Amino acid sequence: MLIETAERLFGDTITPQVLAAAEQGDFPQAAWDALAEAGLHLGLLPEEAGGFGVAPEDALALLRVAGRHALPLPLAETMLAGWLLSSAGLAVPEGPLTVAAGLTLTRDGAKFHVAGTLRGVAWGSDAAAVAVLTEMDGNPYVALLSGGYEIEERRNIAREPRNTLVVDAVPDGVAMSPVSALALRAAGAATRTLMIAGALERITAMTTQYALDRSQFGRPIGRFQAVQHSLATLAAQTAAALAAGGIAAESVVGGVKFPAIAAAKARASEAAGIGAGLAHQIHGAIGFTYEHSLHFFTKRLHAWRDEYGGEAEWNERLGRHLAAAGADALWPTLTAI
Amino acid sequence: MSALTFPPPPSSDSAEALRAEVRAFLATELADFPTTKRMESWSGFDPAFSRKLGARGWIGMTFPKEYGGHGRSNLERYVVIEELLAAGAPVVGHWIADRQSGPSILRFGSEAQKRFFIPRIVAGECFFCIGMSEPNSGSDLASVRTRATKVDGGWLINGTKLWTSHAHLAHFMILFCRSSGTPEDRQSGTSQFLVDMKATQGMNVRPVRAETGEHHFNEIHFQDAFVPDAALLGEEGQGWHQVTSELAYERSGPERFLSSFILLVETLRVLGTNPSERAAIAIGRLGAHLVTLRRLSRSVAGMLEAGGNPATQAALVKDLGALLEQEIPDIARALVAVDPPTPEIEQFAEVLAYTTLHAPSFSLRGGTREILRGIIARGLGLR
Numbered sequence: 135m136l137i138e139t140a141e142r143l144f145g146d147t148i149t150p151q152v153l154a155a156a157e158q159g160d161f162p163q164a165a166w167d168a169l170a171e172a173g174l175h176l177g178l179l180p181e182e183a184g185g186f187g188v189a190p191e192d193a194l195a196l197l198r199v200a201g202r203h204a205l206p207l208p209l210a211e212t213m214l215a216g217w218l219l220s221s222a223g224l225a226v227p228e229g230p231l232t233v234a235a236g237l238t239l240t241r242d243g244a245k246f247h248v249a250g251t252l253r254g255v256a257w258g259s260d261a262a263a264v265a266v267l268t269e270m271d272g273n274p275y276v277a278l279l280s281g282g283y284e285i286e287e288r289r290n291i292a293r294e295p296r297n298t299l300v301v302d303a304v305p306d307g308v309a310m311s312p313v314s315a316l317a318l319r320a321a322g323a324a325t326r327t328l329m330i331a332g333a334l335e336r337i338t339a340m341t342t343q344y345a346l347d348r349s350q351f352g353r354p355i356g357r358f359q360a361v362q363h364s365l366a367t368l369a370a371q372t373a374a375a376l377a378a379g380g381i382a383a384e385s386v387v388g389g390v391k392f393p394a395i396a397a398a399k400a401r402a403s404e405a406a407g408i409g410a411g412l413a414h415q416i417h418g419a420i421g422f423t424y425e426h427s428l429h430f431f432t433k434r435l436h437a438w439r440d441e442y443g444g445e446a447e448w449n450e451r452l453g454r455h456l457a458a459a460g461a462d463a464l465w466p467t468l469t470a471i
Numbered sequence: 472m473s474a475l476t477f478p479p480p481p482s483s484d485s486a487e488a489l490r491a492e493v494r495a496f497l498a499t500e501l502a503d504f505p506t507t508k509r510m511e512s513w514s515g516f517d518p519a520f521s522r523k524l525g526a527r528g529w530i531g532m533t534f535p536k537e538y539g540g541h542g543r544s545n546l547e548r549y550v551v552i553e554e555l556l557a558a559g560a561p562v563v564g565h566w567i568a569d570r571q572s573g574p575s576i577l578r579f580g581s582e583a584q585k586r587f588f589i590p591r592i593v594a595g596e597c598f599f600c601i602g603m604s605e606p607n608s609g610s611d612l613a614s615v616r617t618r619a620t621k622v623d624g625g626w627l628i629n630g631t632k633l634w635t636s637h638a639h640l641a642h643f644m645i646l647f648c649r650s651s652g653t654p655e656d657r658q659s660g661t662s663q664f665l666v667d668m669k670a671t672q673g674m675n676v677r678p679v680r681a682e683t684g685e686h687h688f689n690e691i692h693f694q695d696a697f698v699p700d701a702a703l704l705g706e707e708g709q710g711w712h713q714v715t716s717e718l719a720y721e722r723s724g725p726e727r728f729l730s731s732f733i734l735l736v737e738t739l740r741v742l743g744t745n746p747s748e749r750a751a752i753a754i755g756r757l758g759a760h761l762v763t764l765r766r767l768s769r770s771v772a773g774m775l776e777a778g779g780n781p782a783t784q785a786a787l788v789k790d791l792g793a794l795l796e797q798e799i800p801d802i803a804r805a806l807v808a809v810d811p812p813t814p815e816i817e818q819f820a821e822v823l824a825y826t827t828l829h830a831p832s833f834s835l836r837g838g839t840r841e842i843l844r845g846i847i848a849r850g851l852g853l854r
Contacts, residue, residue, distance in 0.1 A: 335475065342851050362848035366790065369847055373475055373787045377766040380479055397759040404756070446752055453746065453755030461740035465557040465732075469490070471762050 136174070136188060140196050143168055144203035153430045156206035157293035161260045166207050166230055175212040175230075178387065183220040190387035191380075197325050198379055201332020201438075204430040206294065208232055208257035210325035215265035217387070218318065222276040222309040229262030233322070235315055237301060239270040239277055239308065246308045248277050251300050254441075258297030259285050266301075267311055267318050274314055277305035290441070292433035317390040322442035323399035324382035324390075330402040330438050331379030333431045334372040337413040340428060341368060344417055361416060368412040371405035378402040381471075393455045394471045400448035403439035410435045474783040474850035480769035481776070486550045493554040496527060501558055509559025510733045510822045513726050514687060514829075516640060517561035518595075524555075524562075525595025530569050534577060539590035545776040549769060553725040559733045563637060568592045570724065571717050572599035572645050575663070579705030579713050584665065588643075600641035602632040602648075602666070602691065603714070609634075610842050613657040613711065617648040617693065619664060625700050626650070626664065628673075628693040636836075638676050638689035641668050647714055650707050661710030664702045671696050683828045716780070721837055723771035723785035728764045728792030730833055731799035734826040737819045738803040750806050757802065760795045764788065783850025786843040793834040800827040 147165035156162055169175060177193020179185030193213065200209050208230045215231035237250040248268055258264065263280040282303025290296045313321075342365060345356030355361050378398035385391040385398070410432040414421050421428040439445075459467040500523065501509075508515060524530050532548040534540020555562050573592045576584055591597035608614045617630025630648060638644065644666040652660035668676070673696035679688040705713050735757060742750050768788050774781040800823060809820045834840040848854055 338475065338851075342853065345853060356848075356853040359845070362853050363841070363844040365851060365853060366844035366847035369475060369851060370787050370791050373477060373767055373784070374760075374763050374791060376475060376477055377763040377770070380477070381762065381766060384479075394762070396755070397762040400756060401759040401763045404759075445756065449752045449755035449759060450748060451755065452758050453751030453753065456754055456758050457739060457742060457746050457751060458744050460744055461736050464736050464739055465554075466494075468758060468761055468765070469553075471758075 136177070136192060137195060137199060139172055140174055140199040141202075143172060143174070144199060144205055148203045148205055150427050150430070153204055153206055153427070154424075159295075162206055169207060169209065170229075175209055176216065178213045178217040179220050179226060183216070183226055191383040194324065194328055194383040194386060195379075197328035198332035198335070201329035201334075201434070202336045204292075204333065204336075204434055208261060210322075210329065211256045211261065214318070214321060214325065215263075217321065218265045218267060218276055218311065218313055219278060219307075221313050222311045224276060224278055224307045224309050227263050227278070227280065227306075230257060230260055231263055231265060232257050232261035233265045233267070233318070234258075234299070235267040235318055237266055237268045237277075239268045239275050239305075241270065246277065246305050247303070248279070248305055249302045251298060252283075253298050254288070254296045255299050256441075257295050258299050259287065259295045263306070264299065266305075267313065267315060269315075274311040276307075276309055276311045276313075278307040279303050280306050290437040292430070292437040294434070294437065313390070316392060319442055320390045320392045320395040321386050323448065324386050324395050326438040326441050327375075327382035327395070327398045327402040328379040330406045330435060331372075331375040333435050333438070334368075334375045334405060334409045337409060337428065337431045337435075338365075338368050338372045340431075341365060341413045341416045344421075348418075355416070364412050364416055368409050368416075371409045371412075375402040375405040375409070378405070391471070393452055396448040396452040396455070397471055399443060400445045400452065403445050403448075406435040406439040474787075474847070477767055477770040477784060478773060480766060481546060481773045483544070483546060486544070486547050489547055490550045490554060493529070493551050497554065497558045497560060501560060504559075504561075506559075506733065506737060506818055507821055507825075508561065510737075510825050511561070512559055512730045512733065513556060513562050513566055515559070515561030516563050516637070518564050518598075520561050521564040521595035521598075523595070524565070525593060530565050530595050531573050531589065531593035534573055534589055534593060538577070538585050539593045541593070545772050546769070549725070549772045553729070553765075556725050556729040557732055564598045564640065565592070565595050566726075567601060567637075567641075568597060568599040571601070571721055572643070574720060575645065575704065575713065575717055576665070578716070579663075579709075581701070583701065584704070588665070597643065598637070598641045600635050600638045600644045600668070602635055602638075602644045602646040604632065604634045606631055606633050610839055612647070612714075613661075614654050615647060615649055615661065616654055617646070619648050619650045619662060619698075621650075622697070625702070626698050628664070628666070628696040628698060630693055632691040632693075633679070633688075635689045635691055636687050638668065638691055639678065639686070644668055644691075645704065647710055650710070658711035660708055661714075662707050663704040663710045663713055664698050665704050666696075666698055666702060671698065673697065681832075683825075715782075718838070719771065719775060719780055719782050719785040721785075722789040722843075723768055723775075723781070725765070725768055727789045727837070728761065728768065728795050731796045731826050731830070734799055734803055734822050737822045738799075738807060741807050741816055741819045753802050753806055757795070757799060760791075764792055764795060767791070783847055786838070786846040786850070789838065790840060790843045790847065793840060796833045797830045800830055
């Protein structure tokens with residue numbers, strides 16, 4: 135139900151024009167308002183914090199739909215911020231939110247203060263507030279900032295805002311965080327895994343359709359075995375990413391399962407690069423133009439496969455987890471993931 | 472996008488309880504089973520072990536109780552077979568009968584065939600081989616020339632089957648051949664027969680050695696080999712339909728991505744519990760592939776349990792699985808040097824050599840990579 139709502143809503147509001155404008159810095163406010171009206175950003179919140187009691191894996195599955203539409207909005211970030219804040223018992227403000235990790239929290243009597251530089255803050259330029267997972271005396275704290283920072287314009291290779299925030303702020307709220315820095319990074323990786331899966335689904339559909347529509351040598355190029363086998367490979371990578379997305383969606387709430395997310399993000403990131411390359415190869419020159427929409431998806435695949443850690447980071451974490459258990463425990467360790 | 476539909480795999484507490492039971496059984500039964508036998512994966516043959524599995528109720532698990540089966544779910548069967556494969560248990564004796572022949576007999580067979588075969592299969596005492604490929608019919612199965620000609624009381628079989636794994640060890644063959652028309656008729660006019668490998672006259676089984684020198688394959692000549700009417704499986708002329716209906720079972724199971732698993736275990740053993748960064752990344756990557764493939768494969772098992780025929784999804788699992796199985800020896804040799812051959816890596820080197828030499832078959836058996844990709848393309852709507 136939630137999925138169908140999101141599919142329809144994003145399909146109506148996220149046009150190639152909106153995507154192109156977003157690259158130029160136009161935040162698609164109308165699309166955000168429609169999303170917020172439907173409550174799609176509240177899925178990870180407990181009911182007492184304004185959520186509506188959907189299973190977390192169903193809420194996270196919305197990000198796969200977001201990926202299918204190259205959604206140029208901080209849906210993942212608002213969900214993560216809401217989860218981080220509500221887990222720490224802090225109130226979740228209205229509006230698009232974002233999330234970051236870093237800085238040092240200091241305390242002078244009852245007064246808290248945070249300062250430093252946060253980099254790569256997704257939609258930092260557009261968010262109403264930032265939930266920062268910071269630390270004090272070696273313990274994780276969440277600090278909510280609705281101001282007190284300078285925003286530097288930065289974008290990822292898909293031209294989504296990934297800002298530098300120079301912070302010197304008194305937080306709106308502070309609380310100890312039950313979510314560790316690694317857990318937040320893994321949760322972020324889970325969001326990107328689902329978004330990659332959705333974008334791969336979309337480019338598989340687009341590329342299949344293109345191969346049926348485009349004729350050369352007197353027949354659709356999809357009739358050639360060489361093209362068919364490339365499309366089959368694209369579909370296989372998409373299938374792997376979908377499995378990774380399913381694992382990721384089930385591994386966030388109720389204790390972040392980092393080996394599962396490590397496997398999921400690493401596998402999806404690998405699929406993203408292979409899939410983007412194949413989609414471009416089959417589309418030929420037209421897919422390399424700005425006019426064709428393929429790049430909105432392939433650029434995001436390239437960005438998302440690195441965000442919250444690429445293959446090297448997560449494969450190494452998983453590899454160390456498997457190695458530490460020992461050769462004879464490899465199978466039970468894998469099946470426990 | 473229906474070809475890419477992979478529902479979340481169902482889980483059940485009973486399946487997980489069963490997993491613990493299987494692990495305990497294997498820890499005891501295979502305590503002295505050497506790594507250099509485990510590496511054979513599902514090519515290992517041990518009829519006594521097959522009978523023990525039968526006695527535990529782990530063959531024909533999904534077959535109905537009225538025919539001596541155990542009436543359990545596909546997912547419970549999945550747990551048992553993946554645990555067997557991960558341990559490198561010698562399962563090839565009963566493997567085909569459990570996976571394919573038994574289900575085919577249950578689906579298409581006569582009451583008498585079910586009563587005869589199913590209890591024997593379940594006991595681990597009736598092994599099957601599959602007579603499909605021929606010298607001039609490999610991937611193009613519909614071009615088979617082996618022919619069954621109707622005579623009084625039965626059929627006379629003439630022709631040659633090739634690449635028939637374990638025909639020399641099997642008790643029965645499910646033979647796929649032409650029963651009317653000509654090879655130009657393609658799929659129509661084909662049938663399946665249950666051929667007694669021990670008693671049929673006019674049949675000659677000749678070994679075809681693999682590149683390793685091992686005897687798995689056979690060439691089987693039929694010259695006026697008589698099989699009775701009761702050997703016909705299902706309907707005369709429906710052979711193609713019957714054969715293709717079981718492909719999702721054949722292509723989606725854990726044997727399609729675990730064939731090199733023992734080598735991965737041995738690689739990790741040599742690397743130790745604190746490997747280099749490079750090795751950790753490589754091992755993690757293989758782990759990530761295994762975890763995602765296992766989810767896809769279990770998802771297909773769930774679809775099969777629900778009565779679907781996820782043929783495209785099964786082809787996707789097998790294509791990805793074979794790539795992984797074939798990558799493992801390449802990655803293992805990149806991580807662990809085998810020259811000079813020190814005693815510490817002797818066992819690893821032996822498993823590596825075995826897996827390297829068998830790897831080409833992983834994307835040939837059960838449907839070549841090229842055939843699978845054609846099936847996937849059809850599933851996408853390109854054919």
